[in-house]
Amino acid sequence: MLEIHDLNVNIGPTAILRNIRLRVDHGAIVGLTGRNGAGKTTLMRTIMGLLKPKSGTMQFHGQDLVALHAHQRSALGFGYAPEDRRLIPDLNVLENLCTPAWALGMKPAQIEQRLHHVQRIIPELEEFRPRRAMQLSGGQQKLVAIGRALMTADKLLLLDEPFEGVAPALSKRIAEVVGELRKEGFSALLSGADLQHAANVLDHTYQIDRGQMVAAESTRT
Numbered sequence: 001m002l003e004i005h006d007l008n009v010n011i012g013p014t015a016i017l018r019n020i021r022l023r024v025d026h027g028a029i030v031g032l033t034g035r036n037g038a039g040k041t042t043l044m045r046t047i048m049g050l051l052k053p054k055s056g057t058m059q060f061h062g063q064d065l066v067a068l069h070a071h072q073r074s075a076l077g078f079g080y081a082p083e084d085r086r087l088i089p090d091l092n093v094l095e096n097l098c099t100p101a102w103a104l105g106m107k108p109a110q111i112e113q114r115l116h117h118v119q120r121i122i123p124e125l126e127e128f129r130p131r132r133a134m135q136l137s138g139g140q141q142k143l144v145a146i147g148r149a150l151m152t153a154d155k156l157l158l159l160d161e162p163f164e165g166v167a168p169a170l171s172k173r174i175a176e177v178v179g180e181l182r183k184e185g186f187s188a189l190l191s192g193a194d195l196q197h198a199a200n201v202l203d204h205t206y207q208i209d210r211g212q213m214v215a216a217e218s219t220r221t
């Protein structure tokens with residue numbers, strides 16, 4: 001489904017990603033591990049179209065992604081929950097959930113339908129809806145960021161560091177949500193220095209170090 005070959009990404013004059021290859025099959029939950037600064041966020045941002053590769057190919061269902069802008073990739077069914085969540089602190093959770101749907105020009109009835117679907121996967125969001133984003137814990141904000149990504153995504157989710165800085169009970173809950181996404185037929189790429197919490201839902205884990213893939217292992221039988 002998503003296939004990346006020989007991807008090279010520079011930020012300014014510095015080579016950040018080198019000869020990256022990665023594959024996410026339909027319905028697969030794939031991990032991307034590596035230390036801080038290894039290049040996980042850079043890879044996610046490049047897949048979303050927020051950074052332009054220097055060279056290499058990225059295809060989604062055989063379609064060339066490199067030629068598409070970020071909003072065109074969202075329209076293909078991609079959702080992105082960034083590491084720093086990027087919630088708008090003064091807006092309530094409902095408004096935060098709706099921002100990408102508004103940006104894509106979805107009609108109110110369609111937004112309502114998506115909200116219903118997202119809340120079925122993450123029921124906590126219904127209770128959070130009236131609260132301002134700044135009133136939530138870091139882990140609760142991560143759940144909202146996943147929900148927001150789901151508002152426009154129906155195929156591929158990129159979850160950058162979903163467990164980073166999250167208390168164990170909420171990490172367990174986020175892993176359950178990833179399990180639900182699998183049941184719903186989503187594919188996902190999850191990054192983290194430690195993906196232990198998600199070990200039983202990951203199909204494969206890629207390991208990245210200093211901008212290069214060092215290993216890919218199968219984690220499920």
Ligand SMILES: Nc1ncnc2c1ncn2[C@@H]1O[C@H](COP(=O)(O)OP(=O)(O)OP(=O)(O)O)[C@@H](O)[C@H]1O
Nearest residue numbers: 011016034035036037038039040041042043083161
């Ligand atoms: N805007 C930027 N300008 C210069 N260098 C950058 C920029 N963004 C990232 N880098 C560098 O690119 C490398 C990869 O960073 P990246 O954020 O992708 O790593 P990461 O694996 O996601 O780690 P972290 O969890 O710390 O974010 C790091 O060496 C980082 O310093």
